[in-house]
Amino acid sequence: xxxxxxxxxxxxxxxxxxxxxxxxxxxxxxxxxxxxxxxxxxxxxxxxxxxxxxxxxxxxxxxxxxxxxxxxxxxxxxxxxxxxxxxxxxxxxxxxxxxxxxxxxxxxxxxxxxxxxxxxxxxxxxxxxxxxxxxxxxxxxxxxxxxxxxxxxxxxxxxxxxxxxxxxxxxxxxxxxxxxxxxxxxxxxxxxxxxxxxxxxxxxxxxxxxxxxxxxxxxxxxxxxxxxxxxxxxxxxxxxxxxx
Amino acid sequence: xxxxxxxxxxxxxxxxxxxxxxxxxxxxxxxxxxxxxxxxxxxxxxxxxxxxxxxxxxxxxxxxxxxxxxxxxxxxxxxxxxxxxxxxxxxxxxxxxxxxxxxxxxxxxxxxxxxxxxxxxxxxxxxxxxxxxxxxxxxxxxxxxxxxxxxxxxxxxxxxxxxxxxxxxxxxxxxxxxxxxxxxxxxxxxxxxxxxxxxxxxxxxxxxxxxxxxxxxxxxxxxxxxxxxxxxxxxxxxxxxxxxxxxxxxxxxxxxxxxxxxxxxxxxxxxxxxxxxxxxxxxxxxxxxxxxxxxxxxxxxxxxxxxxxxxxxxxxxxxxxxxxxxxxxxx
Numbered sequence: 001x002x003x004x005x006x007x008x009x010x011x012x013x014x015x016x017x018x019x020x021x022x023x024x025x026x027x028x029x030x031x032x033x034x035x036x037x038x039x040x041x042x043x044x045x046x047x048x049x050x051x052x053x054x055x056x057x058x059x060x061x062x063x064x065x066x067x068x069x070x071x072x073x074x075x076x077x078x079x080x081x082x083x084x085x086x087x088x089x090x091x092x093x094x095x096x097x098x099x100x101x102x103x104x105x106x107x108x109x110x111x112x113x114x115x116x117x118x119x120x121x122x123x124x125x126x127x128x129x130x131x132x133x134x135x136x137x138x139x140x141x142x143x144x145x146x147x148x149x150x151x152x153x154x155x156x157x158x159x160x161x162x163x164x165x166x167x168x169x170x171x172x173x174x175x176x177x178x179x180x181x182x183x184x185x186x187x188x189x190x191x192x193x194x195x196x197x198x199x200x201x202x203x204x205x206x207x208x209x210x211x212x213x214x215x216x217x218x219x220x221x222x223x224x225x226x227x228x229x230x231x232x233x234x235x236x237x238x239x240x241x242x243x244x
Numbered sequence: 245x246x247x248x249x250x251x252x253x254x255x256x257x258x259x260x261x262x263x264x265x266x267x268x269x270x271x272x273x274x275x276x277x278x279x280x281x282x283x284x285x286x287x288x289x290x291x292x293x294x295x296x297x298x299x300x301x302x303x304x305x306x307x308x309x310x311x312x313x314x315x316x317x318x319x320x321x322x323x324x325x326x327x328x329x330x331x332x333x334x335x336x337x338x339x340x341x342x343x344x345x346x347x348x349x350x351x352x353x354x355x356x357x358x359x360x361x362x363x364x365x366x367x368x369x370x371x372x373x374x375x376x377x378x379x380x381x382x383x384x385x386x387x388x389x390x391x392x393x394x395x396x397x398x399x400x401x402x403x404x405x406x407x408x409x410x411x412x413x414x415x416x417x418x419x420x421x422x423x424x425x426x427x428x429x430x431x432x433x434x435x436x437x438x439x440x441x442x443x444x445x446x447x448x449x450x451x452x453x454x455x456x457x458x459x460x461x462x463x464x465x466x467x468x469x470x471x472x473x474x475x476x477x478x479x480x481x482x483x484x485x486x487x488x489x490x491x492x493x494x495x496x497x498x499x500x501x502x503x504x505x506x507x508x509x510x511x512x513x514x515x516x517x518x519x520x521x522x523x524x525x526x527x528x529x530x531x532x533x534x535x536x537x538x539x540x541x542x543x544x545x546x547x548x549x550x551x552x553x554x555x556x557x558x559x560x561x562x563x564x565x566x567x568x569x570x571x572x573x574x575x
Contacts, residue, residue: 009319015292016299017316056413063417064528067424071524082269082320098506100316102324106517110435110493113520116425117432144435144493146509152313181246190303197305243247243304 005135007148009100019100021137022093022149024128031124033087038073042066071112078108092152095142107145114141170226171237179222180241192239199232211235247302254294258314261287265317288318338518346518347485347565350492357488360442361480364449365456372457382454393462400467400541412536420531423479424524427486431520434490438498441490448483470547473554475534481561482526489519526561533557 006018049062077085083095083103095111097103103111118127118139127139136148171180184192195214199207208231215231218224218238229237264284268276276284295311302308347354371378390398434441452472459468493509493516500508537545537553 009316011292011315011319012323013289013292015295015315017295017319018312019316056409059410059413059417060532063421067421067524067528080270096320100319102320104325104513106513109517109520110513113428114432114435116428117436140432140436144432144497144509145513146506186301186303193303193305243302 007098007100007136017100019096019148019150022151024131024137026091026093026151027131027149028124028128030085030087030091030093033090034073034085035087037086038070041069041073045069074112074115075105075108078103078112079105088149093149094152095147095149098146098148103145103147107147111141111145111147114139114144117141169237169240170229171224171234171241176222176224177241180238183221184218184238184242189242192235193243196236196239208232247304247307250298250301251307254290257287257290258294258310261291261314261318265314265321269317269321284318285322288315288322291315291318338521343518343522344565346515347522350488350515350519351566353488353491353495354484356491357441357445357484360445360487361449361484364446364451365453366449367446368450368453368455369457370453371450372454373461376458376461379454379458383451383458391462392459392464392468396462396464396467400543409536412539414535415539416532416535419534420528423482423527423531427483427523427527428520430483431486431490431493431523434487435493435497435516438491438494441487441494445484445487452480466547466551469554470550471538473538473551474557475530475538477554477558478526478530478533478561481558482523482530485519485526486523489516489523492516492519522565 006020009017009019011017045065046062049058049065052058053061074085077088078095079102081089084093088094095103095108097107115127118124118130118141120126124139127141130139130143131137134143138148142148171177192214195210199211202210212231215229215234219231219234222238224234261284264280264287268280268284273281291311291314295308295315298304298307298311368382371382430441430444433444456465456468456472459465493512496508496512497505503511537550540550
């Protein structure tokens with residue numbers, strides 16, 4: 001799978017807002033949750049229709065109600081609740097217009113009509129393939145309606161790890177803090193943050209080697225002469241100093 | 245940039261902005277009240293400027309993600325379209341002006357879809373007139389299990405196919421649910437591929453043409469028209485309408501011309517969704533007719549009466565959508 005890219009919107013205030021496409025797994029969980037709710041509501045409607053309106057009229061009313069429920073559920077919530085059906089709210093994703101605005105009735109209607117195609121041949125297989133191939137993770141319905149499913153930005157736990165105040169941080173001295181903030185450029189800070197976030201995914205030897213190399217560079221650059229501080233500790237401490 | 249100080253000084257107003265968003269996100273503007281609306285706009289602008297400042301001063305992913313999320317949520321509220329009218333008013337306008345206007349605007353797409361269907365019907369009709377054996381080649385066996393004449397004789401001799409109101413409503417419900425599903429599928433194929441929608445129309449036209457020719461050759465065409473006519477007068481246009489909506493959207497998606505795809509789609513959507521909604525409504529009506537009236541044999545309702553009803557329904561539907569203009573729309 002290609003890494004999902006984010007879409008950047010320039011607001012009239014000249015601020016760039018990034019829309020992060022929602023991951024397929026979250027979307028699938030939301031879908032299943034919504035499906036359970038629709039099925040529950042459906043069975044309620046059937047019960048009530050049988051009890052209140054027996055006979056031919058009841059059959060027609062029931063069929064119409066089911067039709068309205070299965071097509072209208074998503075449209076109602078997407079339009080009335082800022083692009084969030086209950087399932088989407090549960091997993092923290094929402095549908096928005098391609099320009100980051102709330103989606104309109106017509107967009108919601110069309111993206112949910114194309115659902116019949118996305119659901120083919122079984123269990124949303126076609127929609128999932130479309131999500132994999134599209135850089136913004138859009139299913140066919142999203143493509144047709146010009147919409148996008150985005151992740152609500154709750155920063156994941158791992159993001160905090162990079163800048164977490166480390167308990168025994170020997171670099172947290174006024175002199176070093178000042179020097180680090182003065183001498184480490186923005187690009188370098190981004191690099192350090194990324195390195196700390198992604199280090200855990202590396203093979204142990206590769207990680208230690210890389211950390212020693214980067215640590216050695218900053219040891220010389222900032223004049224840190226603590227021989228007991230490993231390269232990895234130095235990099236993590238320095239990142240913590242820069243970000244907290 | 246001193247991130248700690250930056251966050252400490254602004255944390256309060258970010259929380260306030262978040263709480264305000266939470267409380268007002270799903271309210272229409274007039275329920276929000278002027279004071280809250282103004283505060284929301286002010287906080288939105290400040291958050292935007294904080295985001296810009298943070299971007300130039302730090303790479304702290306958590307902080308940037310939080311501000312980005314807040315600014316995005318604010319942007320959605322500040323720049324949204326004004327909410328629509330009330331549901332009853334909206335529904336009235338849809339039937340009075342919205343749907344007919346959409347169809348008149350997109351008559352090119354409707355003509356293209358009707359053309360594909362009619363071309364298929366002509367091909368099917370001609371093929372079976374030329375050689376009756378083609379009927380068995382063109383039409384799947386589940387629709388063509390016996391000769392048309394034998395079928396008509398059997399139906400006219402046996403009891404009514406749909407005996408009770410209960411049966412008719414079951415059958416109708418099945419028909420309209422199924423037909424809506426299929427026409428939405430045809431719409432989707434048309435919207436994403438254009439060619440797929442045209443092929444579906446052509447193929448269905450061929451089937452209908454071939455079956456019509458088979459009945460004609462067997463000398464039972466009056467039965468055929470009286471049997472297919474009443475619901476066909478609604479169902480066939482509805483299939484064409486759904487596919488036409490697909491063509492319209494497909495043109496925007498695949499051939500946007502000088503516009504960006506997004507702009508072309510946004511321009512097409514108001515017509516497209518009205519056409520689709522009308523397709524679904526007409527298919528419900530067609531299903532009700534097909535499940536009851538269409539199935540009645542000559543003993544209950546004479547064939548000329550059924551054919552007259554079919555002609556009336558067809559003329560009424562097309563007249564409503566393409567014929568007269570109401571004063572409201574002209575204004």
